[in-house]
Amino acid sequence: MRRVWRRELAGWAAALGLALVVVAALASSPRSALLFDDGDSLIVALVARSLADGGGGDWAMSSVLFLPEIAVFAGLDLVLPLPVDGVLAANAVANLLALYGAIRLAAGRRRAGAAPVAWSVAALAVFGLLVLTETSPSRDALELASLLLTTTYYSATVVGVVLAVGLSRRSLDHAGRGAALPVALAATAAVSTLSNPLFAAWATVPLALVLAGLAVLRRADRRRALVLVAPLVGGTVLGFVARIPFAAWIANTGDGYVQPAEWMHAAGYYGGLAAARLSTPAGVLAAVLVLALLGLAVVRTVRTADAGGRLVSAAAWVLPLVVVVGGIAAGTHAARYLQPLAFAPVLALVAVPRAVTLRPALARAVAAGVGVVLLVAGAVAAPRIVQAATTPDPDLACVTDWVDASGRTGAGQFWTVRLPKLHAADAARLVQVDHELRGYAWLVDRRDFAVGTVSFLVEDAQTVPWHLPTAGEPAAVIECGRYRILDYAPETLPLGPAHS
Template identity: 75%
Template sequence: MRRVRGRELAGWAAALGLALIVVGYLASSPRSTLMFDDGDSLIVALVARSILDGGGGDWAMSSVLFFPEIAVFTALDAVLPFDVDGVLAANAVVNVLALYGTIRLAAGRRVEGRAPVAWSVAALATFCLLILTESSTSRDALELASLMLTTTYYSATVVGVLLAVALCRRVLDDTSGGVTPVIALGAVAAVATMSNPLFAAWATVPLSLILGAVSLAAPPVRRHAPALIGALVAGSALGFLGRIPFSAWIANSGAGYVQPSEWAHAVEYYAGLAIERLSTPGGVLAAVVILTLTVLAVVRTAHASDSGIRLVAMAAWVLPLFVIVGGIAAGTHAARYLQPLVFAPILALVALPRVRMPRAAVTRVVPTVVAIALLVGSAAAVPRIVQAASAPDRDLACVTDWVDASGRTGAGQFWTIRLPKLHASDPARLVQVDHELHGYAWLVDRRDFAVGAVSFLVEDTQTVPWNLRTTAEPTALVECGRYRILDYAPATLPLGPARS
């Protein structure tokens, strides 16, 4: 028992080392903007701040409600003595650890002839390698692994999908016929779907198809498959019903994203992203890794020694295939919807048997080398994380200091105002608007619009030229590096009706 616990602790220690390494890399790379500054990425932090300040809010959310992400970030923000960037970095580490936990669960129990901890660490290391190939500042790039380190690009849904695969495997591996994993599967499906309906497309439908296929290949599985499929479908149905009380928060149901007539444009769009990704050495390396894992998964599907392994192996290649075909058929145009392309294939590694090696190499040399490498890498990563999370942003500070000192309320457009809004002493002092000064109700607290008028505007290079319904001219221009404040005081600019 002590040796088993030691192995599990070693696995978690390795996962922590890998998490620190990739978070340190991303935090100091150009892609750090997605973690710390991106307008989409800040909604979880804004909601968490409102909760901790004692306010509820009348939030205008997307089709994703981010319940698990908000819970985790709020808890971290409540207990850690960090500013918001430090909490975002800590949240990224937690996301990687959660990913390892689900991978480890999917690897199954340790039995003679298998090494689930070692293969789980190998799977996580492979995923981290994919993160290290990504450096684009674009949220629309086909660099999907690093999205796992953010709070708003479906990290909880990724964990939920892998957890669903793991629970299905545990049921197939368990001959006792216990119902606890089945109930847990239904609960995961319900919570994940309520938070993000994409879970149904990433997990419920493809996993149901996989379970059906596995039961055809292995008749003994037929007594488990109906219960598992039922748990997935019923859980997802409950999740959709659970969204009804929060319908006032959902500014966009997501139905408009499904446009089957746009399938040809979707093919062109995703092909363009793939070509752009393959134009870099990192993109080529990532493609080779994913292709290798996919081939391995197909081989393991054909030669699996039991139904649990076959299910995990099938998930490694069926989920990406289903998502690609489904995304094109639905006419979608968003790279983030394709994340199963990078997280599902790593399941091929936990569907492997243990590679036989000389005992001395396994028990001494390999673990020692890996431990030293992870120790050195994580030790080097921590200062990079601290430096990135605490680096002063003078332009941002210029804006927030001016806003706080003015005691007045201003406005700015989505991509411009989100970051200053989060860092201002009172986020309500900065109202999110469009270029015509209509309230822009998207990932924001709609109570902000009650102010009715503002006396200054904040703009930057992302700001669409203003089209204001007024003849008033700025009485002062305040230059703050990449930002500029247009001060209209003592005049005020009326806000138009809010839209989303």
């Protein structure tokens, strides 16, 4: 037992080293904008800090509630004496460790001839390699693995999907040994769906198809496989029902995202993203790696004898296939919906985690050496994370210092105002509006609009030209690098009706 625990702890230590290396690389690349600065990426931090300040808020969310993500960020923010960018970086490390834990569950229990810990570390390393190939600052690029490191782009859903696969595998491996695993599967589906209905498309539908396929192809697996469909589907339905009390927070139910008539445009859109990705050597490397994993998954689905290994193998290629086909059929236009293309294929590595035959002493030496190298690499990488998270942004500081000192309330558009809003001493001092100064109730606390009027505007290169028929020229213009503050004081500008 002691040896088992040492092995598991060594796996977690190696995963921590890998996580630090991957986060350091991302934080030092242009894609760090998605981690620290992107307007979409800041909703979790905004909500968590609002809750920490004692305000429940009247939030206008998308169809995603980000409940696990908010809980994780709030917990890290509470215990870590770090500025907000430091907490975002720590959250990225936590997300990768959570993925490792889910992959380890999917690798199955320790048994003779198997090395689930080693292969789980290998799977995380391959996923990390995919992250390292992604450097574009664009949220619309087909660079899917790195989205897990953000607090917003469905990190909890990714982990929930892999957990569902792992719990299903463990249930098949331990059939007839109680209801704990099916109950855990139902709970995972319920919480994941409550937070993000996309779980149904990423996990419930494709995993139910995989379980049904197991039942059809092998009579010996029929009962065990079909029994798992009930907690998976039942938990998903329960999650949808649990969303009802949160209706006031859900500004968009997601129905508008499904436009089947647009399927040809969706296919062209995703094809264009794929072409752009394949135009770089890093993109080609990532594509080859994913295709190799998908090929391995198909081969192992055919050749694997045990039901648990076959389930994980099939999930590794069925999940991406269903999501891509479904995304095009639904007429969607967002790269983030295709994330199973990045995380599901790595499950092929843990479907059949066979141990490599080595002498015990040599095996221990290799494992220890790899662990030490990863920990040292993580220790070397940690200062890069600190540097990236603490590098001063004088333009942002210029805006927030001016806003804090003014004691007044101003406004800005979505892509412009959210970063200063997060870093200002009082987020309510910056109201989110559209170009006609109407309140823009999207991923924001609607209580902000109660102020009624503002006396200055913040703009940058992303700001749509203002259309303010009731306003004259600003009394002063404060230049803050990439930002400008248009100060109308003592005049005030009335806010228009809020919309989402």
